[in-house]
Amino acid sequence: MYLKEPGFPGSEASRKEELINRAEHLTIEGLHKIVAIKASMNNGLSASLKEAFPGIIPVPRPVVVDQEIKDPKPLAGFTGGEGCFLVVFQNSSSCKLGVRVQLKFSISQHSRDQELMNSIVEYFGCGKYYPNSKKEHLNVTGLNKIVGLKASMNRGLSPELKAAFPEVTPEKRLIINEQIKDPY
Numbered sequence: 001m002y003l004k005e006p007g008f009p010g011s012e013a014s015r016k017e018e019l020i021n022r023a024e025h026l027t028i029e030g031l032h033k034i035v036a037i038k039a040s041m042n043n044g045l046s047a048s049l050k051e052a053f054p055g056i057i058p059v060p061r062p063v064v065v066d067q068e069i070k071d072p073k074p075l076a077g078f079t080g081g082e083g084c085f086l087v088v089f090q091n092s093s094s095c096k097l098g099v100r101v102q103l104k105f106s107i108s109q110h111s112r113d114q115e116l117m118n119s120i121v122e123y124f125g126c127g128k129y130y131p132n133s134k135k136e137h138l139n140v141t142g143l144n145k146i147v148g149l150k151a152s153m154n155r156g157l158s159p160e161l162k163a164a165f166p167e168v169t170p171e172k173r174l175i176i177n178e179q180i181k182d183p184y
Contacts, residue, residue: 015037015059016034016037019033019034032053032056033059035049035053035056036056036057036058036059037059039056039057039058039059040058040059040060040061042110044058067115067116067118067119068119069119069120069122069123072123075120075123078107079107082107082108082109083105083106083107083108084105084106085103085104085105085106086102086103086104086105086106087101087102087103087104088101088102088103088104089101089102090102105127107120108132111131114129114131117129144165144167144168145171147161147165147168148168148169148170148171149171151168151169151170151171152170152171152172156170
């Protein structure tokens with residue numbers, strides 16, 4: 001089992017489950033414990049939670065050193081929640097068709113989970129862990145690019161997204177077969 005899974009001894013999810021199972025969440029003290037657990041997770045507390053619960057001290061995060069993958073079943077669930085398979089097309093003059101096709105498997109995690117990511121690479125016997133220090137998706141330009149990619153896929157943007165992003169245009173799609181017309 002992995003640190004993020006409910007049921008993992010000492011995980012944040014497991015500690016919250018224990019509090020709820022003992023009905024401690026129904027008391028002010030129990031609620032404070034749950035908020036302290038939330039404060040220790042990823043981005044911590046939102047501004048409104050910090051305002052509502054001043055003085056909350058995050059609980060120490062457990063350090064998990066044995067990240068060896070022994071069973072593929074939890075890995076399958078982990079991938080379903082955090083991963084994806086990609087087919088990437090790139091123009092390439094060194095390929096017969098002028099296009100390089102790459103099959104990729106990607107899992108995104110917080111930088112503190114580097115050991116887990118390396119154990120996944122080791123389990124599969126291939127691949128590489130690439131830490132992502134770029135945060136391009138966290139600015140307006142990056143968000144517009146993501147929405148532009150969504151606009152070029154399948155059914156495009158929903159009416160809600162079109163209304164929220166009226167200036168976004170679909171990203172240009174790579175045309176591999178000239179007989180198949182780009183719908184955009």
